[in-house]
Amino acid sequence: VFNHAVANLQSTYATQATLRLTYVPPLVVKEAMGPRVDVGAAVQRAGGLEELSLPLGNLQYGQSRDVFLKVDKLRGAKVTMMSASLHYKRANIVSSQGAPEAASFESSADLTQPGQLSEAEIAFHESRAQLCTFILSMFQLKKDLECTQRNVALAGKQQELKSLIDKIPAAAFSKTDEDNEALMEDICGEDPAGQVQLAISQSAYLERWGYHYLLSYVNAHTRQICNSFKDPGPQRYGISSPLFKRCLAQLDEKFDKLPPPKPSRQVWNRQLGKSSFVSSASISISKYNRSSAPCFAGSTAVELASGRRVSIKRVRRGMRVRTPLGPRRVALVLKTPVEQGVLCRIGSLLVTPWHPISLDGGKTWDFPANVEAGRLVRYTGAVYSVMLERDARTASHAIRVEDAWGVTLGHGMTATCDEDIRGHAFWGDWARVSKEVMRLGVSRGGVAVGAGVERDPETGLVTALK
CATH class of the missing domain: 2.170.16.10 (Hedgehog/Intein (Hint) domain)
Structure with missing residues (x-):
């Protein structure tokens, strides 16, 4: 986990990124990844426009950031255009001289027109949004913005997950698309995969490690970052980034060569014939x-x-x-x-x-x-x-x-x-x-x-x- 965190930091292109979506009512636009502490309601702007701000955090080289939105009242809207502006600061990882340079990018699109994503890509992003929403339903956001676990009826959540597995779009592409296959492996794959289902299979698992694991898992899919070498789903992020992969490989190599911690107690050394700290260099x-x-x-x-x-x-x-x-x-x-x-x-x-x-x-x-x-x-x-x-x-x-x-x-x-x-x-x-x-x-x-x-x-x- 530490190596992945550092590799993501080293391959950062931009920091403090925010996506601002501007549209005309009666359109209603919401992010579909579940509740977040840093996303508020849309605000009114001049000219009768509404603007929804979505903090994206850091952006990494070679990894797209795909925002899945839910749009209501599109059918009755007279104006179906939506503008998007991305505001960020260029990361300065190598040198600390000077303040990070601010930058922005703008684009617009007609929401009634089909996009360029394939059916498999759409299924993946819709599925990760549904999965994150399901997981976050087991947590609550307090007034101090702390995310705490709810007292959930475990049998009910198990049934909810079963229903989600039956209808989730990724299942239809799990045999032909690697992203969807990896997501399904995380949800209900054979051991050692299937950790999402395992986490809520027993109350003891959920209390002991499940809540912590599930929040970390949601964070990986929300930010689209590879956060460990274990779960197939998050491992799909960064896979197209040569910089991230090179940084991670170098970190793993250095980590593997670190000397181990010294033993905290003495062990019997047969060669020396006495109790001593045995060298393990x-x-x-x-x-x-x-x-x-x-x-x-x-x-x-x-x-x-x-x-x-x-x-x-x-x-x-x-x-x-x-x-x-x-x-x-x-x-x-x-x-x-x-x-x-x-x-x-x-x-x-x-x-x-x-x-x-x-x-x-x-x-x-x-x-x-x-x-x-x-x-x-x-x-x-x-x-x-x-x-x-x-x-x-x-x-x-x-x-x-x-x-x-x-x-x-x-x-x-x-x-x-x-x-x-x-x-x-x-x-x-x-x-x-x-x-x-x-x-x-x-x-x-x-x-x-x-x-x-x-x-x-x-x-x-x-x-x-x-």
Whole structure:
């Protein structure tokens, strides 16, 4: 999100842009993107004209700003011409010398004449307007211009969204037009897409992350900016801007090379034989620039109770696997797609940098990022985590992966301590993790597909799946 915000700033052409629409009553013109704190009613001008001002904010190179309007009383109007004037200040991103230069542009059109947009383009803009209006109906604008959430009847909103999906214009072009396809993916696509529908599927989701996500999503479509690498819809903005794409690529490259934060607690270093801060200068911070987190690459070999080995992507619920305390059955499997993620290669093992492993038969545990023999590699595909049947013994929650032991989800150790790095309030809680995995939806084989993790904004620790 930070990289996208800076890239949008770097590719800014104009700031403080305002579109002023002038027309003759009885025409009534309104913006159709839902309520906004910065848009007031039309005002009367000399000569019996009315003027509606629409603040547009910043304008970016290579990205159009398309304003979707609702016009009433057009049929009975004698004068159907409307004038538009765009007022802005040219951005001065490179140099701070001198005040930004003010500029304007004017045009006019007859509202009864057809425009130049294709049917697919019209469907997209009409659909994003309908979607934004629906989302904003769950919020209210207070007198102090603060946008706060309403106490909505969730079942009613779910039905409203279902009705919107059935009639939204984008659906008719979702197979032939990329913009409309991306919008429909955001609304009701298969996981990890479909986040709009998921956000209101349960009150817990809506309260925990849904309200925040939906406001951010509306902001992206209202301002037509690409605000993250996750949602297909907003990713369509800026796609035709070489400047934005170049800025974003350079920022991602620099971000990926940043050194990681220093550990807040000491870990046991087997090479030094003492508790110390292990150097991690070779570890890239790029893992934070991804929407996903754990665990093993799909090709990782897992040893079954019979001694046979299968790739972890073939593991299913009910299979008996080898653990340090004997055979155990698999309860659930979590699959998380990743693109250009960073994994750590230790021999033939390919694992995320912060998934606890043991290389000495389960006597001690360490993060792959701290293993001297490990090296970082890029990986695109899916990573997998396994949850075994419930057992009070922490040692029974590990599987044999390649030539190492890998801790499994819900291992029972929820308290952190310097002596054992497996302790984690979320990953160690079997009931909590299993509930989160089940929430994602589980196939007949016990496999759930996730879209990453949610973190505590203050501690950065994982608190939930998404």
